[in-house]
């Protein structure tokens with residue numbers, strides 16, 4: 001397949017898709033959009049919702065990061081084994097999306113003044129994922145079922161971003177701590193995380209993390 005990611009030079013809302021593609025042994029092209037070309041060119045007008053990321057699979061074009069994630073999950077069998085598992089995966093992914101929206105609002109609108117409060121309140125959100133993991137076979141595997149799903153890549157990226165913001169944020173969540181270590185040690189994920197492409201890409205457009 002000919003995959004292309006069209007996005008700003010950030011991890012942002014696409015690093016979990018990059019984790020998924022890497023873990024599934026896939027390659028992709030990066031079409032990096034600068035803020036100038038975004039405001040002066042016609043990319044914004046062409047984007048369905050006037051926003052990035054965009055994703056192309058050959059001539060097939062898609063926007064909305066969670067739609068991109070779900071599209072790929074159907075190609076690589078990352079959506080659980082049945083309707084119930086798929087629904088639980090959707091529930092977990094929607095929970096990650098809620099955390100992401102909160103994180104992005106904090107990063108872009110209230111970083112300096114809101115940092116202490118955001119970090120203090122973090123356990124309230126993390127606890128939900130610790131409990132979700134615990135309910136799935138004692139939390140030694142994936143967030144739902146006994147195979148990796150697209151929600152795992154999203155949760156992993158989200159947790160790693162929060163460990164950069166607050167290095168000890170998983171201190172009281174042993175299952176999540178082991179989960180991050182376990183998933184980031186998967187060989188293809190490990191080499192992606194060690195790549196310059198990943199390491200040199202900022203998490204957020206304003207450089208705050």
Ligand SMILES: N[C@@H](CCC(=O)N[C@@H](CS(=O)(=O)O)C(=O)NCC(=O)O)C(=O)O
Nearest residue numbers: 010012013050051052053063064065066
């Ligand atoms: N729901 C969309 C949100 C996309 C979005 O907010 N994109 C931002 C960039 S980022 O927050 O994803 O980094 C954007 O295009 N901003 C520029 C603009 O809105 O003109 C998704 O999940 O893809």
